[in-house]
Amino acid sequence: MLQMDDDDVPQLLVADTNFDAAGRPLERPKVPITLLTGYLGAGKSTLLEYILTAEHGYRIAVCMNDFGDTTDIEAKSLQLSNPSDPNAPSSSLLALPNGCLCCSVKDMGIAAIEDMVASQRDKIDWVVVELTGLADPAPIAKDFWANEEMGDLVLDSVICVVDSRNVLKQLAEEREDGAPNEAQKQVACADVILLNKADLVPAAELDNVAAAVADVNSTLRVHRTVRGNVRLAELFDLRAFTSPAVAALPEPEACCAEDDHAHTHAHAHGMKGPNTVSTITVHLPTLPTDKFERLNAFLESLLWNGTVPTLPGGKAWEGATPDILRTKGYAVLADGSARVIQGVADLFEVRTLDPTANAGAGAGAGAGGAEPRPKIVFIGRGVDETLGEWVRAYVGV
Template identity: 30%
Template sequence: MTATPHAALQKVPVTIVTGFLGAGKTTLIRHVLENAGGRRLALVINEFGDVGVDGDILRSCGVESCPEENIVELANGCLCCTVADDFIPAIEALLAHERRPDHIIVETSGLALPKPLVKAFDWPPIRSRLTVDGVIAVVDGAAVAAGRFADDPAKLMAQREQDGAVDHDNPLEEVYEDQLLCADLVVLNKADLLDADDLARVTAEIGAATPRSVKIVPTREGRIEADLLLGVGAAAEDDLAQRPSHHDDEEGHDHDDFDSFVVEMPAVSDPAALVGRLARIAEDFDVLRIKGFLEVSGKPMRLLVQGVGSRFRHQFDRPWAPGEARRGRLVVIGEKGVDRAGVEAALADPVAA
């Protein structure tokens, strides 16, 4: 069906889904795709590392609301650093489709700062065609409750500003805070892993860290109504001043504080044993994130593995396709200086295979 002239003139809403490593962005987006309520969606996915785990998970949905040609994966760098080179051409290609999407969802990498991306929507060629319907920050409630970040982010920022002797920052904390500072809605994921006291404490901490009145929605498995996530109507490009950032005075930022590498994995015979070994490796080497696909001997399906710190999940996500190379590959992400050789040696240890 051809769009009416009126529809062609309307701005296409874009929802930016941001969140720290392993918070559950991809799971949340998959749930939205499967419950799109008749919307024709498009996705732009940005990953840290060169194995398209998130894109592959979302393509495997096979839902009519978001056909495969509407899924664009950008793996050449963080979107907040490569807006002009990668993001804008991808968006223009989506808008040129005969059946233009009703709504575009952008999943940023777990290390991305959302504000530079929002700024891009204020550029004249983009502003006339798109609007930022909302910035959604997905938070790993269990990780925050465990003290992955400061208990009182606002107080810590004030202390840093007052103490001239402090000349270093925690980049993980800054990324997390910048994502909250830019958000229109905070999805407090994995709330089922928190007791009532921890849930109340984490909710209060997030509320104190946001400069505006931002709704905080607890959820599990990223299950949130599409109508709550889409149609926020924030027009975020119009109120950039209300979205402060640690990097407002910088031209950009880089990710020199992080290392990412890919490990080729042989077929495994005992997935549970391997996942237990991955959890120990993550703890021993202070790895932030491990994710990827594995071949299980004698099984026709591919095993998806995702870990945040020492917390791991694994499941068979789909059958291996005919003619598809049954390769096992894991993306490992850590802070700068992570012991790559040690991680690779531990993964190759036949004793624990």
């Protein structure tokens, strides 16, 4: 059975600001949502079964593509009609003895999940949605994230489960058009990764798997698991898309870390090539406002317009524009304020950090709880030192 210490208890409701019809700000609680991604057969359903049967005391609604093997869990089946269309076919819900709800989301879109939460609002503390094995999580994460201001849900994090025995092969598969494959996209988009089926792989090989996933996305929080068995506190309340969890991003491996504040770094543990997905971390000094605005302009150009901007001296970017799957950043301004930057594909936002907020429960706050280092991180294809140098030159740091 899963045990949680009092200290580990996640804060289940995240307050966010909304506005009423008269434009007055309105505090209202949101239900956090976790997206679960991972290649075919990696162990997503197994992790969900573990969550659904654990004695954690939380009312978690788990949305699966189908009920699969969980239907034999002792449960009471409920019928849920769609409140926005009472004539639409109802979806099935299983009410489980530990307070969890299991719902079948086959062909259900975001709106249906929102409706399900709205109609069961007093019965749900958290929602976990399993994506299909070949799904690119980025557009789905983007939709939930963009929808946040309107709906009852707030995106907490993307969790990726990988089959440690097969993931190296899956990551190395090349697409004819050179585009990132599904496994790469899933790892790139995630905040947490479970190196699952650790029982089937020798420890040394598991180290290689850990290095390979860090090559793709060095910001991941990594757990080695058997049948998804991990403390729930490692999966919930990470607030990866809302400030200030990003400030606690893991730093690059010791082999790569340098003290230079404007150091750029692209991992090079073996899988590198022009079409592989990788991470670059650009450390930033404290920025005067005008330089922060330059950084913002760089992001607008790269992410919104798909263009690497020309440098102040007139030098133009040559070659293909990097294909950015995820952006994370933390900037400290000369006036003492801080900004958190989050991006999924072409969508990004900058939030001013609330100086009174703590660095994110369960987020493992930086190495040894150290002060987070200002940085901007790009995860994507065609991401290398050249891009890092370009950011620095454009911003002027």
